[in-house]
Amino acid sequence: MTARLRAPxxxxxxxxxxxxxxxxxAIIVAVREAYGYPVFADGGIVPKAQNAILLLSLLIAPxxxxxxxxxxxxxxxxxxxxxxxxEDHSGHGATSWxxxxxxxxxxxxxxxxxxVTSFFFMLIGGLLAMLVRAELAAxxxxxxDANAFNGLFSVHASLMIFLFxxxxxxxxxxxxxxxxxxxxxxAFPRLNALSFWMLPIAGVMMTxxxxxxxxSFSTGWTAYAPLSTSAPIGQMFFxxxxxxxxxxxxxxxxxxxxxxxxxxxxxMSFWRMPLLVWANFSTSLLVVIATPFIxxxxxFVLFDYALxxxxxxxERDGDILMYQxxxxxxxxxxxxxxxxxxFGIISxxxxxxxRKPIFGYRMMAFSLLAIVLLGFTVWAHHMFxxxxxxxxxxxxxxxxxxxxxxxxxxxFSWLATLWKGVLHMDTPMLWALGFITMFTLGGISGVVLAMxxxxxxxxxxxxxxxxxxxxxxxxxxxxxYAGVYYWFPKMTGRMFDERLGKIHFWMTFVSFNATFGxxxxxxxxxxxxRVADYAEEFAAWNLFISLSSFVLxxxxxxxxxxxxxxxxxxxxxxxxxxxxxxxxxxxxxxxPVFNFxxxxxxxxxxxxxxxxxxxxxxxxxxxxARPKQAAGASSAEEGV
Amino acid sequence: xxxxxxLGSHEHEDHHHHGPPEANRSSRVDPATLGMMLFIISEIxxxxxxxxxxxxxxxxxxxxxxxEGDHLPKLIAGFNTAILVSSSFTLHYAQEAIRxxxxxxxxxxxxxxxxxxxxFLFIQINEYVHVGFSPQDHAQGTIFYGLTGLHGAHVTIGxxxxxxxxxxxxxxxxxxxxxxxxxxxxxxxxxxDVMWIVVYLTVYII
Numbered sequence: 001m002t003a004r005l006r007a008p009x010x011x012x013x014x015x016x017x018x019x020x021x022x023x024x025x026a027i028i029v030a031v032r033e034a035y036g037y038p039v040f041a042d043g044g045i046v047p048k049a050q051n052a053i054l055l056l057s058l059l060i061a062p063x064x065x066x067x068x069x070x071x072x073x074x075x076x077x078x079x080x081x082x083x084x085x086x087e088d089h090s091g092h093g094a095t096s097w098x099x100x101x102x103x104x105x106x107x108x109x110x111x112x113x114x115x116v117t118s119f120f121f122m123l124i125g126g127l128l129a130m131l132v133r134a135e136l137a138a139x140x141x142x143x144x145d146a147n148a149f150n151g152l153f154s155v156h157a158s159l160m161i162f163l164f165x166x167x168x169x170x171x172x173x174x175x176x177x178x179x180x181x182x183x184x185x186x187a188f189p190r191l192n193a194l195s196f197w198m199l200p201i202a203g204v205m206m207t208x209x210x211x212x213x214x215x216s217f218s219t220g221w222t223a224y225a226p227l228s229t230s231a232p233i234g235q236m237f238f239x240x241x242x243x244x245x246x247x248x249x250x251x252x253x254x255x256x257x258x259x260x261x262x263x264x265x266x267x268m269s270f271w272r273m274p275l276l277v278w279a280n281f282s283t284s285l286l287v288v289i290a291t292p293f294i295x296x297x298x299x300f301v302l303f304d305y306a307l308x309x310x311x312x313x314x315e316r317d318g319d320i321l322m323y324q325x326x327x328x329x330x331x332x333x334x335x336x337x338x339x340x341x342x343f344g345i346i347s348x349x350x351x352x353x354x355r356k357p358i359f360g361y362r363m364m365a366f367s368l369l370a371i372v373l374l375g376f377t378v379w380a381h382h383m384f385x386x387x388x389x390x391x392x393x394x395x396x397x398x399x400x401x402x403x404x405x406x407x408x409x410x411x412f413s414w415l416a417t418l419w420k421g422v423l424h425m426d427t428p429m430l431w432a433l434g435f436i437t438m439f440t441l442g443g444i445s446g447v448v449l450a451m452x453x454x455x456x457x458x459x460x461x462x463x464x465x466x467x468x469x470x471x472x473x474x475x476x477x478x479x480x481y482a483g484v485y486y487w488f489p490k491m492t493g494r495m496f497d498e499r500l501g502k503i504h505f506w507m508t509f510v511s512f513n514a515t516f517g518x519x520x521x522x523x524x525x526x527x528x529x530r531v532a533d534y535a536e537e538f539a540a541w542n543l544f545i546s547l548s549s550f551v552l553x554x555x556x557x558x559x560x561x562x563x564x565x566x567x568x569x570x571x572x573x574x575x576x577x578x579x580x581x582x583x584x585x586x587x588x589x590x591x592p593v594f595n596f597x598x599x600x601x602x603x604x605x606x607x608x609x610x611x612x613x614x615x616x617x618x619x620x621x622x623x624x625a626r627p628k629q630a631a632g633a634s635s636a637e638e639g640v
Numbered sequence: 641x642x643x644x645x646x647l648g649s650h651e652h653e654d655h656h657h658h659g660p661p662e663a664n665r666s667s668r669v670d671p672a673t674l675g676m677m678l679f680i681i682s683e684i685x686x687x688x689x690x691x692x693x694x695x696x697x698x699x700x701x702x703x704x705x706x707x708e709g710d711h712l713p714k715l716i717a718g719f720n721t722a723i724l725v726s727s728s729f730t731l732h733y734a735q736e737a738i739r740x741x742x743x744x745x746x747x748x749x750x751x752x753x754x755x756x757x758x759x760f761l762f763i764q765i766n767e768y769v770h771v772g773f774s775p776q777d778h779a780q781g782t783i784f785y786g787l788t789g790l791h792g793a794h795v796t797i798g799x800x801x802x803x804x805x806x807x808x809x810x811x812x813x814x815x816x817x818x819x820x821x822x823x824x825x826x827x828x829x830x831x832x833d834v835m836w837i838v839v840y841l842t843v844y845i846i
Contacts, residue, residue, distance in 0.1 A: 079804040081811035183663045187671045254678045261674060264666035288682045296689030303775075303786070310779040311693060311786070317703040317779035322696035326689050599664050 008070020009102050016068025020061035021053075028052045051233050054212075055306055058240045062201045070103045071194045093593045103197065105189035107178050108591065110196050112491060114171025115484070117196075118164045121203045123556070125159035128152050130553050135532060137546035139539050149532035150218030151234070155206060157221035158238055161338070162245040163203040165476050169341035170195075170252045172483050173280045175491055177256065179584035180274050182265025182602065182617065184594045187258040191251055198248035202241040209237030220530060222331070225312035225323040229304040236305065239298045246295045249337075253287035256280050265583070266622040267602035274582050274606040275364055279344025282368040286333045286340070286375060293330035297323060321388055328379040336375045338472065340368060342479030343410055346432050349482050350414055351607040352580045353429035354421030358607040360413040367406035374403040384452055385459045393452050400450035404443065411440055422610075427501030428578075431482035434509050438474025442467060445520065460530070463523025469516040481505075481559070488563070489577050493590045494570030500562040507555035514548035581616040582606050676824050680831045683794070687835060690787050694842065697779045707780040710773050714844050720763045721840050724795075727756035728833045731826055738809075741816045746809050750822070753829070754802045761795050764788065784843060791832070791839050798832045801825035 004011045028049055032039045038046050045053070066072065077084045092106040093099075100113055132152050135142050144152065178186055186192045209216035214232025217223070221238075228235050260281050264273070273281075300323065303309035310316040312323055351358040358364060380388065380396040414436055423429065445467040449455050458464065481504075488496050518541050523529075527538045534542065576585040583600055584591070601622045608614035667674070698705050706712050734749025768785070775785040805822045808814065814822055 079807070081804075081808040081813055184661050185663075188675060250682055254675055254682070257678055258671050258675045262665060262667040262669060262671045263663040265664050266666075268666065288678050289685055292682050292685035293689045296686055296693075300693065300786075303782070308776045309786070310776070310782040313779070316777070317697060317701060317707075318782070319693075319696040319701050319779070322693055325696070326692055329689075329692075594661055599661075 008068075008073055010069065012070070013065050013068035016064040017061055020064025021057045023064070024056040024060050025053045028056055051213075052306075054233060055236055055240075058205065058236060062198075062205075062244060065201065066194065066197060069197060071190075071197055074190055103193045105185070105193050106593070107174050107186045107189065107192060108491075108595075110192050111171050111173075111175025113196050114167055114174055114199070115491075117200055117203070118168040118171060119560075121159050121163035121207070122168075123560070124203075124207055125156050125164060126553055126556055128156035128159070130550065132156060133546040133549040136534070136542050138543065139534055139536055141533065144532070146532045147215060147218055150220075150530065151210065151216035153530060154218050154220050154238070155209065155216055158206050158217075158241075159203065160472070161221055161334070162242060163199065163206065165338045165472060165480070166245070166249055166334075167199050168480055169280075169283070169338070169476075170249065172345070172480070172487065173256065173276070173341060174252070176487055176584050177277060177280055178259060178263070179490075179587070179591060179595055180277055180582050181260065181263065181268055182583050182596060182600045183259060183263040184596065186255050187263055188255050192255055195248040195251040195255070198244045198251075202245035202248070205237050205241035205244070209234045209241075212237060222327060223298070223301065224327075225301060225304065225320055228301050229312055236302070239302050239305070242298050243295055246291050246298075249287050250291050253284035253291075256284040257288065260284075265600050265602050265617070267617075269602075271362065271365075272602055272605055272616075274344075275347035275358065275361070275368075276341070276344035278365045278368055279340045279342075279347075282372045283337050283340045285372050286337050290330045290333035290337070290376070293326050294334075297326040297330070300326070321383075321386060324383050324386055324388075325379070328382045329376070332379040332382065333375045335471070336371055338476050340371065342435070342476050342483075343368065345479045345483040345486070346414065346435055348580075348582070349428045349432040349486050350417050351609055352486075352578050353424045353426070353432065354418050355424070355609045356417055356421040357605075357609060357611065358413070359416035359419075360409070361605065361607065363409055364413055367409040370406040371403060374399060374406070378403055381450055381455070384455045397450055397452050401447060404447050404450075407443060411436065411443075427496070427498060427505060428482045428486040430502065430505045431478050431485065434505065435475065435478035435482060438470055438478060438509075438512070442470030442475055445470060458523055460528055461523040462519040462527045462529050465529050466516050466519035466523055469519070473516065474512060481508075484563070486578070487584075488566070489573030490584055490589050490591070492567045492570070493573055493588075494566050495573045495577065496566040496570060497562050500558060504555055504558045504562060507558060508552060511548045511551035511555060515545055515552050518545055581609065581614070583617045586617060586619055670820065672820055672824050673827065676827050680828065683831065684835075687787075687790065687838075690783075690790050691842070694783050694787060697783055701779075703778075703780055705780060706784070707773065707778045710771075710780070712784070712844050713767060713771065716763065716767060717840060717844050720760055720767075721836065723756055723763070724760045724833055724836050727753045727760070728830055730756060731829055734809075735819070735823065735826055738814050738819045738822065739816055743809070743812075746814065746822075747806075750802065750806045750809050754799065754806050757795060757799050757802060757829075761792060761799065764792050764795075787839050787843055791836055794832050794835065798825070798829045801828060 005015055006012065029039050029045075032049055032052070037049075039049050040046070074084055092104075092109075094104065094106070094109045094112075100109065100116070104110060104113070131144070132149070135144050135149055135152070174186070174192065178184070206217075212232070212234035215234050217228075217231065217235040217238040219228045219231060219235065219238075223235070223238055228239070260273075260277060300309075300311040304311050304313070310318045312318050312320050314320060347358055347364060377399040378396055380392050381400045384393055384396075445463070449458070449464070449467055485496060485501055488494070522538050522541050522545075525538070527534050573589045575588050577589075578585065583602075586600070587596060596619070598619070598621050600617045600619050602617045604614055604616050606616050608616070697703050730749050731753040734746050734753065737743075737745025737749055771784075773781045773784075775782045802825060805825055808821065
């Protein structure tokens with residue numbers, strides 16, 4: 001037992017978590033004693049001190065947990081100038097499920113850790129959504145009170161955004177991106193492991209807020225001040241949880257950027273990169289530039305809440321609207337952070353499944369970069385009714401309408417890719433086509449919402465709920481399903497059950513539209529969002545929506561069953577079941593520990609499907625691939 | 641985070657490391673340097689958010705600056721600025737020294753840089769004690785402590801990184817061939833310096 005407590009791992013992490021909490025308690029007790037504030041009363045700790053201990057533990061104890069887990073071991077040795085322990089390859093690969101529960105620097109293991117963790121929190125978030133819909137099935141109060149209801153949808157949204165959509169894309173890219181560019185791993189493998197392990201911390205923190213005194217945070221995922229600065233302590237579980245999720249996402253983005261810039265295989269110029277790599281390049285730029293703003297906005301809330309600062313106290317010259325500006329300066333780019341990697345996945349799937357070169361490859365890449373730039377100019381369209389200066393509205397309306405142009409370029413390029421293609425209508429392709437239709441609908445309601453008069457009319461109604469679910473569920477989540485099905489054979493070495501995959505798609509597609517489509521109608525009629533009760537006239541539609549949403553929830557279980565069962569006992573997958581050109585499909589499924597035995601050479605574009613004799617990558621180093629007269633020698637080596 | 645950003649890449653320096661096979665280098669930029677640059681971009685955005693708060697409270701809200709009855713110690717802070725800026729020069733001296741394999745120069749330069757940084761932090765804390773208002777008093781105080789405190793936190797991170805370099809330089813690491821491990825924290829320290837000049841100009845002078 002003592003050996004296990006000393007060796008890095010979950011046991012030591014648990015011990016350190018306890019020690020960290022005690023450490024925080026000691027600090028608070030010491031500080032309060034030193035300043036003469038009351039600490040102990042009636043044989044216990046006074047509530048104020050309890051809250052302070054809880055708050056400090058939320059901030060500090062996770063760092064102790066990470067130290068105990070061993071995420072910093074190497075760096076401690078490095079910093080002290082000691083000999084760093086030689087890497088014995090034990091940190092790479094996973095031989096049993098236990099290897100997924102320790103710090104592992106292999107990008108393929110981390111990718112799977114990311115995807116599984118984020119789907120775990122997606123199930124929790126989905127369960128909360130089911131509870132929300134159960135409460136809304138009929139007017140009046142069913143089984144939760146108004147405050148608990150606010151908590152349900154707040155935690156639902158926060159988990160889905162910060163613990164599912166954003167990290168699951170990072171996870172998929174973690175797995176396939178180094179493979180796609182011909183790299184053996186990410187640029188900073190230890191940083192990669194650290195960024196993964198900050199994620200469950202954020203997720204557990206947000207979920208655990210239900211157990212906080214005063215209930216969970218209930219301000220929506222936007223946590224507007226001064227509502228958030230005057231809420232019970234549960235709010236801090238969001239404020240601090242977001243810091244961990246944000247730090248994780250910045251570190252991963254930085255890692256992606258450095259990997260893409262410095263570790264591409266010979267011949268892999270920027271204009272030969274698969275569009276998934278382009279998409280993650282753009283997304284990472286957004287994350288590195290925008291995410292610090294949400295970190296800062298939550299620091300403001302934390303300081304106002306815990307230390308009595310005056311960022312948002314108008315009676316002391318603070319500025320409440322400033323919160324919304326800082327928050328949306330991150331959170332509008334964040335919707336592109338949640339969408340651009342999905343665009344990349346769709347480009348991969350469509351080209352392979354339509355057996356055609358992607359239409360307008362360079363325009364696809366340029367439109368991604370255009371969205372990155374324009375994404376920073378539209379944030380105040382979330383604030384048309386906030387009481388900000390009127391003159392900001394029109395410029396923001398115009399830029400918001402303009403950002404539909406690069407998105408439109410992508411939609412039309414995908415349609416042109418499909419034109420006269422040989423369509424293989426299997427599960428990944430169905431999800432990709434479902435994405436194009438649903439995301440276009442969500443995009444159109446987005447342009448509608450950009451128009452100031454329309455936005456004022458439907459602000460804070462179910463029209464907004466319908467819009468965000470059409471772009472985040474019908475948009476992002478459909479691309480995630482497409483990506484998970486598409487790379488499942490590569491990641492697990494097994495084929496998924498095609499029949500269950502199709503059942504999953506059709507069940508989801510129909511019940512998704514039945515759930516969120518009618519929300520447009522009740523929204524335009526004026527049903528307010530984020531309220532536990534509603535007028536009698538909306539009762540019929542809401543019952544219908546709730547019943548459809550339960551089917552939608554069940555359809556997710558079909559997916560989970562398919563994934564688990566196929567991973568355990570699915571048919572063995574060949575190296576390249578989709579006959580794709582990109583490099584990740586040219587190695588075995590799952591790939592060898594260090595991805596490529598020898599660094600591959602890229603000689604052509606990634607999407608030249610149907611072009612006779614086209615080659616994207618050669619599985620041997622450049623110096624051996626190049627000379628024509630030595631062809632005999634290199635083909636002899638290939639046989640080995 | 642800062643430590644994480646640059647330390648992760650140093651396996652290339654250690655010859656006893658047998659991690660993944662060497663990847664193809666598709667850029668002339670060194671990965672650790674690039675990582676640090678990107679991290680600094682994201683740090684600049686954190687400061688950007690705090691400056692947004694400053695802008696909204698002082699410019700949009702039109703609050704009096706500094707708040708009525710408060711005085712900002714421009715002169716002491718200016719003196720402190722000089723201390724911090726000079727530490728950039730001593731750091732540069734240390735970097736030039738190790739390029740010529742002058743270990744004494746490296747150790748001296750790093751130690752002086754570290755001490756100058758620590759002095760800056762000490763004077764800053766001293767200023768907090770004597771400035772006469774608190775962040776709880778008014779939004780101006782919040783912004784003052786917010787911006788200088790955020791910068792102070794970055795000085796602390798920078799000092800921790802410098803401390804690692806000092807320890808390693810006294811333990812015989814770095815040479816004219818291999819000194820990336822002190823160049824990269826150096827970039828961060830220069831960033832902390834430049835950021836202070838911006839903070840000093842906006843908070844104290846304007």
